[in-house]
Amino acid sequence: MTPPQTQPPNNASQQSATPPPSAEEFLEMVTDSVELDAGEVASLLEAALTALEADVDDDEAAVTVTGEELYEVLSGMGRLSMQDCMDIVASMDGDGDGAVNLEDLRLIVQALVV
Secondary structure, three states, X not given: XXXXXXXXXXXXXXXHOOOOOOHHXXXXXXXXXXXXXXXXXXXXXXXXHHHXXXXXXXXXXXXXXXXXXXXXXXXXXXXXXXXXXXXXXHHHOOOOXXXXXXXXXXXXXXXXXX
């Protein structure tokens, strides 16, 4: 996982960020790009979130996850390619930095597994 980064004094990065997609929007984007159904995507992301949260020591909301990091966590399950993981992160990446914060990932997972 990418360590927390300090925010710029004027919080410019937060001003340009868009909110994460809704669960429905996310599933539509992801299931169009990966060959898994919604339940499989939800199960994989739930497992990834559990593994990623286990590695967090401090402010998990400031921790970001890249597609490469998601792939590292999920590669043992053999269901998603690196490109799939990159697409999943890109679908949640509101500010275009190539990563999603752990809190946004948690919100998507919670919405998917309800």
